[in-house]
Amino acid sequence: MISIKLLEEDEKSVKVLLSGTPLAVANAIRRMAMNEVPTMAIEEVLIIENSSSMPSDVLVHRISLIPFISDIDRYVSPEECGCGKRLGCERCAVRFVLRAEAKDEPITVYSGDMVPEEETSVKPVSPRIPIVKIGPGQKIELELYVRVGKGRKHAKWQAAIATLYEPEDGGKDERILYVESIGFLSPRRILLEAAKALEKKVLELENLLQEALQQGV
Numbered sequence: 001m002i003s004i005k006l007l008e009e010d011e012k013s014v015k016v017l018l019s020g021t022p023l024a025v026a027n028a029i030r031r032m033a034m035n036e037v038p039t040m041a042i043e044e045v046l047i048i049e050n051s052s053s054m055p056s057d058v059l060v061h062r063i064s065l066i067p068f069i070s071d072i073d074r075y076v077s078p079e080e081c082g083c084g085k086r087l088g089c090e091r092c093a094v095r096f097v098l099r100a101e102a103k104d105e106p107i108t109v110y111s112g113d114m115v116p117e118e119e120t121s122v123k124p125v126s127p128r129i130p131i132v133k134i135g136p137g138q139k140i141e142l143e144l145y146v147r148v149g150k151g152r153k154h155a156k157w158q159a160a161i162a163t164l165y166e167p168e169d170g171g172k173d174e175r176i177l178y179v180e181s182i183g184f185l186s187p188r189r190i191l192l193e194a195a196k197a198l199e200k201k202v203l204e205l206e207n208l209l210q211e212a213l214q215q216g217v
């Protein structure tokens, strides 16, 4: 019989004991937690101005790796939205602006300097992530489009690090699943979304199987 017991939970991680769960299924949930849970990160960057000494492509790469506290109930992925707009619409993108200018002293620009252009709970996981240093007289101005994606598409959207191991005094088919959130979503939401993603895969498989059987040999 399958049973699941919550062993530990805090803000960053969750640990559950899976009993009677075949290894393949437990491993599938682990992989879903890393690759298939939707989260939000910067997908498009428009550079209005960059007179810092950091090349624009390096700046874009750095800023794209910042994880955002995600609202996956309100926003959907570009694929699900289907609006087809490169920079998205109100359902599939949150626009942020980042403007900074150094006057007499060099300054460091932080993740917290990004300002959303609408009322939203989506924000960088920490306001203190350094992005770029700019010198006197230098300036940056960027438009940033935060969108829903998955770890499978790019590692910057990876929701969690998840591991599976056998408990020291465990019985047959007993495994511990440990999920550590990167910060986009709560650990328990990641677990639930991983299970949902697995369910979706199984449904897809069922549909494909029905089609194949209908088509015949």
Ligand SMILES: [Zn+2]
Pocket: 078, 081, 082, 083, 084, 085, 088, 089, 090, 091, 092, 093
């Ligand atoms: Zn859209």
